[in-house]
Amino acid sequence: MLYVQILINGILLGGLYACIAVGFSLVWGVLNVINILHGSFIVLGAYLAFFAYTGLGIHPYLFAPFAALVLFMLGYAVQLTVINRVIEAPVLVTLTTTFGLALLLDNLMLVVFAANFRKVSLKPPLGVIDLSDTFPSIDLIVPVDRLASMLFALVFVALLYWLLRHTVVGRAIVAVRMDRYAATLMGVDTTKVFAVTFALGAALAGAAGALLSPIFPISPLAGTTYLGKAFVICVLGGLGSVSGALVGGLVLGVLESFGALFFGPEHSLTLSFTVLILLLIFRPNGIMGKRGFV
Amino acid sequence: MNLGNVRRGVLAALMASAVVAGASAAELPIRIGAPLPLTGALSPEGVKLQQGYELWKDTVNAAGGIAVGSVKRLVEIVYYDYQSMTPKAVQLAEKLATDDKVDFMFGPFGSGASKAASTVAERYAIPMLAPTASSVEVYDQGYKNLFGTFTANDTLSEPMADIIKAKAPNVKRVAILARNDLYPLALGQEFEKSSKKRGLEVVYFEKYAINTLDHASALTEIKAAKPDWIIATGYINDLILIRKQMADLGIKAQAVTMINAPAYQEFIDATGTLAENVTTATWWHPAVRYESKDVFGSSVKYSEMFQKKFNALPDFTNATGSSVGVVLQMAIERAGSVDRDKVRETLVKGGFDTFFGPLTFNGVGQAISYVPPVIQIQGGKTVVIYPEVIKGGDLQLGVR
Structure with a gap:
């Protein structure tokens, strides 16, 4: 029963991880931009949700689309005004640019929101589904807020998947992902596609932030932790695909959970990083890695 | 309390002390170096400590400064942000000792960073008052310049x-x-x-x-x-x-x-x-009731003054920030001098009745004199x- 509970914990955590990583993976895969801002975007989404809940009483799950919208606009503006200027430069230049922007945003949040740790405490709390209440022999428990956050995150991921498959913009993004020069020749406005892609990545970060706000403490500098996870997940799952982020997230969540059980909580990361290194050696494209988005 | 307010407060305090300093320009201020984690993961604690330091400094300066023999000298605190990175705290302690040439030092936040920075204080023989170092491992190096106001874990x-x-x-x-x-x-x-x-x-x-x-x-x-x-x-x-x-x-x-x-x-x-x-x-709570012979007078008065300045009740981190200030002040006043050796001797003797509690240090410099x-x-x-x-x-x- 302990193993089943750990597996449930791992899958729930993995779902949250996937939701952290999917926007990052999209931007990296399509634009070849390692967006260091991604973690800070998640934190900004979480703060927006926090103030929407404490100030206006809007539930974070209801607020998630609005957080996505705000971050979409911010992401579009950032891409159009800053990143598009250096998009053709080597990856190190865009990386440094987004790193600088992340420092800026982090410190701005530090000044505006102060360094205090906050968290959305839902009133009333969503509680847990305790299976032993109905089946006394099954001692398993599922926290409802984690489950709900994960399911809502999956809805956003499904929306992204649908958008990429069935809309003109989506097909253009996929086309650019496959071959940006061929796409230009076919009449795709790559500048606009870049901006929309980056904005979509930011929107997913914003939604993720809102969905995570009842779960993790919020502080201006939490972005780096999220970013680190997104990195690992992308390499684990394979870059630039929705399914890759999902699989990468779930694998990392389950690995960390069992790693903590078998090797002690202080070594849960050791196991996941060992697997990461092995994958880099033997399967550098990741578990689901292949060219072409979706 | 947000950082903006703290910054404004610090600025106002600096300007105020500049005005007072102008009036008695003959005596230079006593300079204390304070490396703090004002940004990064430990910034909430860093800001709290800084509030404690500032309240003490402003209270002392409003009273004319620290009585060194027959003259009163103002207090100046030189802050550096070590961004919650211990190696940087050590570098900045070094800079405070050699470049800023401070008279005394306050320790950085937490046991780990305090232990690391105390090495610098020991090398330059500068008494360092550590506000938040409780682990006995911090004090096991036999240093003579480290004094902590937290009792052991x-x-x-x-x-x-x-x-x-x-x-x-x-x-x-x-x-x-x-x-x-x-x-x-x-x-x-x-x-x-x-x-x-x-x-x-x-x-x-x-x-x-x-x-x-x-x-x-x-x-x-x-x-x-x-x-x-x-x-x-x-x-x-x-x-x-x-x-x-x-x-x-x-x-x-x-x-x-x-x-x-x-x-x-x-x-x-x-x-x-x-x-x-x-x-x-x-180690401290606004409910404690200590009468003191320091600049605050008692724990109750301390809480009142803190609340007036920062619009919130002080917590133990705020209070310990102020406590290192009052202990240093009492030691200087008893020594009648800012000579580091003399101040160190009075610190070793202990017996300071502060709003934070009665403070006396054991042989390795850790407080042993109150019940948390x-x-x-x-x-x-x-x-x-x-x-x-x-x-x-x-x-x-x-x-x-």
Whole structure:
């Protein structure tokens, strides 16, 4: 029963991880931009949700689309005004640019929101589904807020998947992902596609932030932790695909959970990083890695 | 309290002291170096310490300064932000000693950074007052210039274990989850010792890594071990997350102790009803009642002055920030000189009656002279449950 509970914990955590990583993976895969801002975007989404809940009483799950919208606009503006200027430069230049922007945003949040740790405490709390209440022999428990956050995150991921498959913009993004020069020749406005892609990545970060706000403490500098996870997940799952982020997230969540059980909580990361290194050696494209988005 | 206000406050204080300094320009101010984690993971604590320093400095300067023999000298604090990175704290301590040539130093935040920076203070023979170093390991290098106002970690675990033993006789099994970091781990080990000493069975003891984002596996194991008393050590973000995940996994226990966080209002705000009945120990609390011979007069007056300046009740980190100031001031005034050797001698002698408590240091420089209060969150408020003389309530059992 302990193993089943750990597996449930791992899958729930993995779902949250996937939701952290999917926007990052999209931007990296399509634009070849390692967006260091991604973690800070998640934190900004979480703060927006926090103030929407404490100030206006809007539930974070209801607020998630609005957080996505705000971050979409911010992401579009950032891409159009800053990143598009250096998009053709080597990856190190865009990386440094987004790193600088992340420092800026982090410190701005530090000044505006102060360094205090906050968290959305839902009133009333969503509680847990305790299976032993109905089946006394099954001692398993599922926290409802984690489950709900994960399911809502999956809805956003499904929306992204649908958008990429069935809309003109989506097909253009996929086309650019496959071959940006061929796409230009076919009449795709790559500048606009870049901006929309980056904005979509930011929107997913914003939604993720809102969905995570009842779960993790919020502080201006939490972005780096999220970013680190997104990195690992992308390499684990394979870059630039929705399914890759999902699989990468779930694998990392389950690995960390069992790693903590078998090797002690202080070594849960050791196991996941060992697997990461092995994958880099033997399967550098990741578990689901292949060219072409979706 | 946000950073903007702090900055404005600091600026205003600097301007005010500049005006006062202009009036008595003959005497140079006494300069104290203070490396602080004003940004980065420890910035909440860094800002709290700075508030403590500033309140002391402004109060002293408003009274004309520190009496050095027959003249009064103003106080100037030279701040550097070490961005929550210990190696940087050491570099900045070095800079304060050699470049800024400060007269005295306050230690950085926490046991680890204090131990690292104390090496610099020792090399340049500058007395360093550490506001937040409680682990005995900090003081085991035989240094002569390090003085800490926090009593050792076992002064937190021992009274807590006593209370549990006395008030909750059904508590037999103990689980401990400690952050793998100098102070939280040392504290976890003290709790293990204190529990075993009283015949309690430690059924779980594990460490978690710094920056852990998920405690579900550890807590699932703890739940399976069926402890009556759960102890978690770490800093505020760790403990908010652990408390939340305990609820996620339906963990209930007769007693839950978390150090260091529940003494902060932020912890109560972030965890809501989950904070109820969580116990903690801390070195100071606004409920303590010490009469003092320092610039504040008493703990009650200290709280009033703090509240007037920052519009919030002081917590133990604010208070210990002010405590290093008052101890240094009293030592200088007793020595009648800012000569480091003479000030060090008076610090060694001890016997300082401060609003923070009576302060005397042991042979290695750690405070040994007061009893830190034990606190429980009851009805969303921090209530002192020990020692008897200042207690506002009794231990409540049951955390769900």
